[in-house]
């Protein structure tokens with residue numbers, strides 16, 4: 050241990066002597082990333098919290114820095130937001146951007162930047178800069194340039210983490226038109242594994258709103274099959290299901306586009322099949338909020354492959370290429386969280402001196418997208434007689450099969466693109482026409498723009 054501390058001090062001394070610091074914009078090894086996160090945490094101890102959601106195959110902690118005015122505390126009607134980067138270990142721009150973003154937001158909060166203060170006072174922001182630290186170390190330490198295109202992409206067991214989530218798209222494809230296509234964790238591949246059944250059981254005990262009772266019993270049935278879930282995947286699944294995440298993005302590299310659900314086609318077509326989700330217009334709105342605020346993502350001719358054309362810098366996932374078992378659709382189909390996937394540039398592991406350019410391109414987009422967690426409708430749902438939270442009730446929008454489940458505190462957050470809608474809530478998933486209320490969702494510019502609508506049922 051002593052040797053480790055001496056090593057860190059020596060390395061810090063060498064870096065200072067070279068005019069570098071951990072907080073510089075450069076590539077950070079796992080050890081340096083850890084130090085960076087600690088320094089930001091120490092700079093803003095009241096507005097941040099550093100925690101681990103689990104360990105990688107090689108035993109590295111999957112570290113998350115939470116930012117906000119109430120780190121670590123679940124506050125009524127305050128939504129959770131997340132950014133995840135470096136799931137593919139050799140796609141590194143997102144990782145450095147999240148480190149820089151954390152430092153920037155901490156500094157600006159303290160300096161009195163009102164926009165940042167508003168965002169941090171109204172949101173719990175969770176940043177996971179490296180979901181695959183083992184793959185990152187492999188890519189970082191590859192001895193020659195250029196690095197091979199996929200070296201370090203997989204985790205230490207050689208598994209592509211973005212194909213390692215339960216394939217909920219396959220389940221959603223089987224659901225008849227008009228029936229609900231949310232919270233499929235209730236019936237999903239969890240059944241395949243005892244370990245996941247145990248995970249489900251523990252989540253159910255702590256967060257009963259995640260599952261209904263009948264579904265919980267289906268879910269915990271043992272079904273013999275084994276599909277190896279990687280520790281990084283399991284840690285993130287657990288994290289997703291245990292938090293009140295409303296909006297998220299998964300940061301990748303290798304192209305320049307904002308990708309939205311569904312990611313997998315129902316007809317087995319590998320490319321070119323637009324697989325619409327029930328929230329297609331809302332996802333297009335959210336993905337565009339990133340691409341339009343990015344300095345060049347939405348402009349013509351920016352795709353890395355000259356044959357690709359992304360209108361406004363966004364694409365439906367399956368239309369681009371089909372990805373079963375991805376994290377994006379797991380978020381949407383297993384939880385209340387809407388996630389998109391961001392490709393931040395053609396070069397997966399760019400030269401260090403180009404990183405400031407990436408920050409310049411993405412800074413406003415990262416902030417603009419984050420503020421969209423405050424769009425749509427939100428509110429409290431309580432029992433009309435007792436006033437107790439109507440935990441597990443479902444909020445639906447007329448004509449949309451994707452329900453939002455009310456949290457244990459009786460809250461819901463329903464992201465929606467601007468427009469006119471009809472909304473209803475029910476405990477038993479039966480909705481009569483006269484239960485719906487009209488609502489108008491305005492153009493959303495961030496905190497304070499969501500429409501409040503409470504229910505007593």
Ligand SMILES: [Zn+2]
Pocket residue numbers: 137140301302303
């Ligand atoms: Zn990737």
